[in-house]
Amino acid sequence: MDYTTFDDETLVRLIARRDRGAFEALYARHAGLVLGLTYRILGERRQSEDVAQEAFWRVWKGAEGFDTSRGNARTWLVSIAHHLAIDVTRRSQRRPVVEMDADEDDDAWNVPDESADVVEAIEARMSAAEVRAALEQLPEAQRQVIELAYYKGLTHGQIAEHLNVPAGTIHTRARLAMQKLRDALSAPIAWQER
């Protein structure tokens, strides 16, 4: 069977039936992305590989819990990897984390349809390099808040303490950063018309 012709959602459907070939194909297609993301968050090769491997293991164990009718297995996989990597980061910071077992909480990783739609709309218009550039082009103070919150797992209070600025400043910077990201990434997306 030539698995390379299947889309991600079909592969996940096959993985739910314990099809090892489908799992290998999904891994071959996305291992680089998943490892790139865990490395982006953790910054250490060995630990990043451990977490990336765990993300794929969760897919193997939890494929039945993924609702393929809602689409976008790649976003689901990326979401798992992000959460696992942030959990590892928070453990090292002693911020409380909730242990998740793949067998018990399959649905926790599912991404809402609307979020997946936003991602797909952005990817239809922009290359990965352009998306990365949108983050890089934020004013330094705003980008720093996104980095510390989203990629280092800090709360707004921890960020304020870390940067030695009032909490209100962090709230404002986070909001402005997201507004600018939205402007840069998704001008044609439907929500602006709502």
Added chain:
Amino acid sequence: MTTEERLTLYALDALAPAEKAAFEAELAASDVLRARLAEERGLLLALDRAVEPMAPSTGMTRALMARVDADMATRAPRPVATRRGVADFMRWLWPAATLALAALAIVFGMWAITGQAETARLRDELALLTGPGVRAANIPAAQKDGTATATAFAARGASNAVLLVANLPPLDPQQTYQAWIIRDGKPLPAGVFNTGPDGEARLLMRSGGPFTGAEQIGVTIERAGGSDTPDLKRLVFIGPLT
């Protein structure tokens, strides 16, 4: 803090637990907020999906597939929760039966060939590899120029771990590889093994106490039968378990 600010901080997962719980109550009551949240999360997920890819190592791939293989050996394929015709059911049943027979063959084959202790060991390995909370740790090679890899699987609080090695040359009969669990700075013998012609081996390491996550795993080359203390001049792998 305004609602918009709370929304952004929630999407970033940057609210404190109590704030998060309070905002979730607001979310539950507002379709508009939920839609806005989905949009903000979509932007962040787009950032995640745009990271620079990174090639995984052979060791990572091998360790993952070993876990998958172990899982497949213990369970039959899962039926998909849809209505099936008889033909569809039979198509599922045949590979299921084949796999189930294969798993039985492994267990009973091991029993017949090597006895009850070996079967129990195999069962312990499979239980560990497929159990909840198991973590894989790549144990770095002591010599950086080789292709040998080692991966240890353990769950915090468990007393056993499984070590998988690959690309490690077989030793002559006068020597053996020996694994060590280093706890509080003291090396504890964790079992001996040799690799096959393919350079691979698997070892069930019994630690004698629950893993805390602070242990290190080492592998040395020792005289046949193993040693009480490791020969550090012949260190093959050394690294933390977590």
